Amino acid sequence: MNKNRFEIIPAIDLIGGKCVRLSQGDYERKTIYNESPLDVAMEYEDNDIKRLHLVDLDGAKKGEPVNLKVLESIASKTKLVIDFGGGIKTEKNIESVFNAGANMLAIGSIAAKDPELFYSWLNKYSAAKIILGADVKEELIAVAGWTETTDLTILDFLKSNVLQGLKQTFCTDISKDGMLQGPSLELYKKIIFEFPQLNLIASGGVSAIKDIYALQDIGCSGAIIGKAIYENKITLSELKQFMQYAY
Secondary structure (H helix, E strand, O other), rough: HHHHHEEEOOOOOOOOEEEEOOOOOOEEEEEEEOOHHHHHHHHHHHHOOOOEEEEEEHHHHHOOOOOHHHHHHHHOOOEEEEEEEEEOOOOHHHHHHOOOOOOEHHHHHHHOOOOHHHHHHHHHHHHOOOEEEEEOOEEEEEEEEOOOEEEEEEHHHHHHHHOOOEEEEEEOOOOOOOOOOOOHHHHHHHHHHHHHOOOEHHHHHHHHHHHHHHHHOOOOOOEEEOOOHHOOOOHHHHHHHHHHHHH
């Protein structure tokens, strides 16, 4: 495995323009961590972070992007490579997100509900700019801001997309997300075994720096980290040290 490929990707989840985290995707279990997402993003950049995962939770609920002004301010005031997700349903949404400064799109629900449309976007915008967001509950795909579970298994879902040229996905085990109980290593091992050509970014459950090393060791290409940073379970200096080792 090429350890140089491993990326640290902090997550900023947005509700009402503020940094929040949900527990297990429950909008009723919301914690506001910072009023200014831009300040948080700038602090990440100051600590040598290169990537950012920006999630529009309002958008996921509404079915169209809502927090584009936040995206615009972070994109214009930092050099972070931003992937943006939440409520992207149409080509018009895609254009507005790219115009606001996103480098990549993170798309989940549409890929499950209207695969042909997702394949067309993959073809039009390229696999370098489209990340598949695979959210799972007991290995079944969940959609609509995690409010609905489908009967599609994660492996079947990924197989059909890889056949269409998909190169990168992040996979979130909803049962782990925001719980600080460690990532789903066994699930990720299974995915990497089936699809060694896929860049798999782990998401959910990361609670200590040892989790990052464990994800790197099993072959993940990156990790999205949210609550663990906000609650100081993983410090930015620890991440900096990891990145010096990783690169």
